[in-house]
Amino acid sequence: xxxxxxxxxxxxxxxxxxxxxxxxxxxxxxxxxxxxxxxxxxxxxxxxxxxxxxxxxxxxxxxxxxxxxxxxxxxxxxxxxxxxxxxxxxxxxxxxxxxxxxxxxxxxxxxxxxxxxxxxxxxxxxxxxxxxxx
Amino acid sequence: xxxxxxxxxxxxxxxxxxxxxxxxxxxxxxxxxxxxxxxxxxxxxxxxxxxxxxxxxxxxxxxxxxxxxxxxxxxxxxxxxxxxxxxxxxxxxxxxxxxxxxxxxxxxxxxxxxxxxxxxxxxxxxxxxxxxxx
DNA sequence: AGAGAAACATAGCTTTACTATGTATTGTTG
DNA sequence: CAACAATACATAGTAAAGCTATGTTTCTCT
Numbered sequence: 001x002x003x004x005x006x007x008x009x010x011x012x013x014x015x016x017x018x019x020x021x022x023x024x025x026x027x028x029x030x031x032x033x034x035x036x037x038x039x040x041x042x043x044x045x046x047x048x049x050x051x052x053x054x055x056x057x058x059x060x061x062x063x064x065x066x067x068x069x070x071x072x073x074x075x076x077x078x079x080x081x082x083x084x085x086x087x088x089x090x091x092x093x094x095x096x097x098x099x100x101x102x103x104x105x106x107x108x109x110x111x112x113x114x115x116x117x118x119x120x121x122x123x124x125x126x127x128x129x130x131x132x133x134x
Numbered sequence: 135x136x137x138x139x140x141x142x143x144x145x146x147x148x149x150x151x152x153x154x155x156x157x158x159x160x161x162x163x164x165x166x167x168x169x170x171x172x173x174x175x176x177x178x179x180x181x182x183x184x185x186x187x188x189x190x191x192x193x194x195x196x197x198x199x200x201x202x203x204x205x206x207x208x209x210x211x212x213x214x215x216x217x218x219x220x221x222x223x224x225x226x227x228x229x230x231x232x233x234x235x236x237x238x239x240x241x242x243x244x245x246x247x248x249x250x251x252x253x254x255x256x257x258x259x260x261x262x263x264x265x266x267x268x
Numbered sequence: 269a270g271a272g273a274a275a276c277a278t279a280g281c282t283t284t285a286c287t288a289t290g291t292a293t294t295g296t297t298g
Numbered sequence: 299c300a301a302c303a304a305t306a307c308a309t310a311g312t313a314a315a316g317c318t319a320t321g322t323t324t325c326t327c328t
Binding site for chain 1: 135136137138139140141142143145146157160177179227232235236238239240243246247248249251253254255256257260261
């Protein structure tokens with residue numbers, strides 16, 4: 001719950017990019033050129049949702065679509081230069097929202113947060129540990 | 135970013151309540167009977183958005199609206215028993231989604247997360263430290 | 269008492285999300 | 299190797315969640 005509220009606190013101050021767009025661009029920055037279905041999996045949304053999102057970002061010029069040489073059914077989506085600039089801007093805005101608060105914290109608390117970020121990243125890469133892999 | 139992804143990881147596995155509804159119910163659980171404008175402020179959304187959300191939750195029977203005895207313009211919104219049960223269910227679902235991952239972490243990491251939660255709560259109650267209080 | 273402020277509702281729009289389904293390509297198999 | 303199933307994506311239609319602008323009612327204050 002704390003993570004959710006903190007996230008909302010930061011994301012509400014981002015005016016340059018809607019949140020879903022920001023998630024998409026962040027993934028592209030992280031993964032490089034990717035297929036729509038892979039992006040949908042990474043973002044945990046449905047394929048049509050990602051299809052629609054990509055289309056809108058393409059129209060905004062923040063994302064580019066190229067045919068996948070390995071599979072004519074698929075496309076490879078990647079960030080444009082404008083898209084990367086927009087992502088940087090949005091990240092800056094999100095950071096600024098909490099920076100003024102972080103600056104009021106003692107160094108000890110900042111260290112705690114830093115350590116927690118590492119742990120959270122490891123959680124995100126962990127598998128759900130299902131006994132039923134279908 | 136880590137907080138955002140962790141939040142999304144948990145919230146995507148909640149089927150019983152849409153996310154905005156869950157935020158509203160959580161606030162009501164925390165604050166008790168509240169005015170719509172106060173709920174909007176707490177959730178950092180606009181007043182019409184909260185108006186709309188409350189209406190839908192009212193129709194679902196999860197929230198109750200009573201006149202504010204102190205001000206006939208305002209209403210006091212509160213959880214119904216069904217709403218509280220639904221909130222419990224949703225929280226359980228959200229917890230279950232990450233519990234299987236948390237259980238794979240060493241105790242040291244869990245302690246780090248616990249400490250970070252405390253710090254995050256303090257961030258949430260901090261003011262943005264603006265020199266221009268408007 | 270009248271003016272302005274506050275609390276909420278309504279209208280109209282956009283974004284984000286879903287399921288169901290269609291189309292084209294790829295893979296598999298009898 | 300032709301036929302069928304599976305895969306990758308698009309489209310259609312709908313709902314939820316968000317916004318600004320604006321209207322109505324009630325308070326508050328001079």
